[in-house]
Amino acid sequence: MYHELIDVLIVEDENVLAQLYAELINKHPRLRLAGMASSLAEARVLLNRTSSRLILLDNFLPDGKGITLISDPLIIRANCSVIFITAASDMDTCSQAIRNGAFDYILKPVSWKRLNQSLARFVQFTEQQQTWKIVDQHNVDSLYQLQAKNYRKDNSSKGIEESTLARVQKLFEHQATRCFSVDEVMNETGLSKTTTRRYLEHCVEIGFLTVECKYGKIGHPRRIYRRVHVTA
Incomplete structure (x- = not known):
């Protein structure tokens, strides 16, 4: 994509x-x-x-x-x-x-x-507007939060370690066309679910990944992550 x-x-x-x-x-x-x-x-x-x-x-x-x-x-x-x-x-x-x-x-x-x-x-913000054709309250709240987000000074204050970040990013670089769920990244990297989610959201924030919500027949939507690709 x-x-x-x-x-x-x-x-x-x-x-x-x-x-x-x-x-x-x-x-x-x-x-x-x-x-x-x-x-x-x-x-x-x-x-x-x-x-x-x-x-x-x-x-x-x-x-x-x-x-x-x-x-x-x-x-x-x-x-x-x-x-x-x-x-x-x-x-x-x-x-x-x-x-x-x-x-x-x-x-x-x-x-x-x-x-x-x-x-x-x-x-x-732009990616999410393009992804969500129909929004629920959670989607709307997410868009507003992007405009009112609190800033942290650097990666370390967010609990982001460079070596762990590189491990997550390497997974997407080697399989650039594949989409990953949180559980799939967790299994591939050996990180805990909480840590995996934190690093994935950080990658979205810095523009390395994009995220989509996949809706199944039941339950909450799954967040699916993919490497950002650009046109020339």
Whole structure:
């Protein structure tokens, strides 16, 4: 199963920052840089020319404030989400961004780990929207939680060990087209069920795996994991 790349537009007038954002996007297996704009006017042109699904948006731009772009009909028609990245720490700007549906709000100076986590959450959010054609309350809660997720500082604070993570990821790399349930990964790796589930969900969070819910005739839906593949 192949997944289309998610096009990302960068709107930032500080060239060094814009290049760093671009590098982060280019390293992600599910994201693709759609363009870079240094003003609101350039951003609107690129929104018309591209099929961007996400914007990394600065607030203080040469021709106005980025916050005004969030409620622009152009973004709404394009079904484009926004990660707002700004030095604006006033509550009015933050509240306006939240009211207008910003996926995330990140303050400068930017934490690169924080931004990378936000991008991973957006990928997961997009995957789940495509997978769930009909939702129940659990699905809805999961989508909302992706936008309100608490962050941990690093892998170790989540109980993620690099050697164990590599063991789980190696299983999917060697059988890239196969889908695995929690029990199947548990049997293959020898990990406990709780540990297996934790590592699988971490892999989904960082964009290494995607997850689907399989519904049987009875009982709860099973979560099925597969390696993320991208089109060229």
